[in-house]
Amino acid sequence: MAWFGNSLNRKFTLATFAGFLASSMVFMLLFLTFYQEELKQERAQAVREVNNLLQSSLENAMLKRDLDGLIYIVRHLGSQPNISSVMIANPQGVVRFASRKEDEGRTLPGKMVEGEEAHTLFTRDRQGREVLRSINPVHNKVVCQQCHGPLEQHPVNGILLVDYDATSIRRQARNTTLMLLGAGSLIVIINLVGGWWFIRRFILKPVASLSETSRALAKGDLAARVQTRGGDELARLGQTFNQMAESLQEYTRKLDEGKAFLQAMIDAIPDGIRIIDADYNMLLVNKAFEQQCGGSPDARVGGKCHSSSHGLESPCPSELYTCPVEEIRRNGKALKVIHHHLCEGDAQLDVEVYAAPMRVVRKGKEELLVVESIRDLSKEVRFTHEQRLSELGRLAAGVAHEIYNPLSSMKLALHSLMLNIQRESDKPADITEDLAIVEEEMDQCIHITDRLLRLSATPMEKEELVNMQEVLMDTLSLLRWDAEQAQIRVHRNFPETALRVMASNSEMRMLMLNLIQNAFHAMPDGGDLHVDMECLNGQVLVRITDTGVGIAENELPYIFMPFFSRRADGVHGTGLGLSISKAIAEAYGGTLTVTSRAGQGSSFLVSLPEAGEGDAWH
Secondary structure, eight states, X not given: XXXXXXXXXXXXXXXXXXXXXXXXXXXXXXXXXXXXXXXXXXXXXXXXXXXXXXXXXXXXXXXXXXXXXXXXXXXXXXXXXXXXXXXXXXXXXXXXEESSGGGTXXXXXXXXXXXXXXXXXXXXXXXXXXXXXXXXXXXXXXXXXXXXXXXXXXXXXXXXXXXXXXXXXXXHHHHHHHHHHHHHHHHHHHHHHHXXXXXXXXXXXXXXXXXXXXXXXXXXXXXXXXOOOSSSHHHHHHHHHHHHHHHHHHHHHHHHXXXXXXXXXXXXXXXXXXXXXXXXXXXXXXXXXHHHTTTOGGGSTTSBHHHHHHOOSSOOOTTTOOOHHHHHXXXXXXXXXXXXXXXXXXXXXXXXXXXXXXXXXXTTEXXXXXXXXXXXXXXXXXXXXXXXXXXXXXXXXXXXXXXXXXXXXXXXXXXXXXXXXXXXXXXXXXXXXHHHHHHHHHHHHHHHHHHHXXXXXXXXXXXXXXXXXXXXXXXXXXXXXHHHHTTEEEEEEOOSSOOEEEEOXXXXXXXXXXXXXXXXXXXXXXXXXXXXXXXXXXXXXXXXXXXXXXXXXXXXXXXXSXXXXXXXXXXXOOSOHHHHHHHHHHHTTOEEEEEEETTTEXXXXXXXXXXXXXXXXX
């Protein structure tokens, strides 16, 4: 049965049943013993009364010497119901008269004829049957002294033994005991069933409801409640339990809302955030950090900091990395470091990490945690690039206002002057030629101003077709004066067919301007600059090669890092030019690589996907 599987049901039923059996056995044994003793006493009393009557009859028969009458009485008494046998023995235990002929002449055991008091006992006859034997001494009297001698020497004339069938006595005792036991059992069973129903109805069911609700709460179902009825102690316990569950649910709701608010707050921070414990476990991360790691499974709560950021299975070795956790654990102070984090697919990300200590109490103990703010330096580069474009835009606007507009007005005035001169035929022809040269130079100034405007134009959201020959020609034209001043000879090798890419015109100009200026800085004493362009396997390749000081082999891995600057002209640069250039090239599906040898110059190669014939504005 299903209810029997309940622990309290099982214990209660087994304990009650065991107690019932034990008490029944004890009751039966005690009652049977007491009842048998009571029957024995009752039978002994009845035997004594019969014996008194029988003894009087025997004494009368012996006084009259009526042996036949005595034998008749003995045998008649022996034939009565429930009487097995009657025997009369002399003081020495020899049976003189018996209701059964075979008992005459046998000698009884000494214990049967000892004593002068009547008594009864359970024993077995010669056939092995259990009998209740009544032993009654026949005392000597004055009238009997003639035959039996004086009282002092012969106090007992003989012994009367009457055997009653003990089977009927035991059967009566057993039947009575079983009847009483059955009645008691019926009462106990009724009480047991009533007690079981009461306990099941008013104790076990409420306890089972409490247990089921507790399991539901343990599994996370905070809406589970105990079904309470009545107003007894268990019902009040259920109500108190429900109040506790409601308080727990409310507290958990507030805790979840607080966690959600905290997570939303740190997710709103643009920099990557993570909190690390002393065992390098990440206790909290935000979306920006997960995005920095490219959605790697290691960049989640519960992961190791060294696995998510450096791809290592064990903590970062101190001789290779400055570990914020180790440093803060050592001196307890905040610090800022530059790291190279590995993202999904082995991509490398340059980041600036600001780490600070945070002390909290967890599980009753104070614990030191480390909070890291991780800034993506490529975004910093992008921001700096946009700043430069914005500054160039403001510069171009100033140029347009300060130069372009006056030049346009001067050109209009020059046109009017030339028309007037042409009407007067007597003016010399060289004046007209000089004015034409002035107009040509003014056009050149306007063209240069237009190039500055293109360079500083804000990048468009949509990509456009960009003619790379035109970009390079305009860029070299802007830097022509710088090349002449630095005694740098520029060599161009462009194909006749226009090579186009899908990108932002202003950003392509910024890319080429950065690379060419970087080559100028590498040749402080002058030299040769080669600008080559070709199309190979669907890629537009632009190679910018200088004959400058070159780059040391140990510095090559770091030249594209933000804020890394090693200018040969002695000027301290921002260290962002090459970082911006690499970011621009990769933004349009291209690459920027370098080959260099110290003292022999450097060669930067830009590779961009060639625009197809069907490409237009996106």
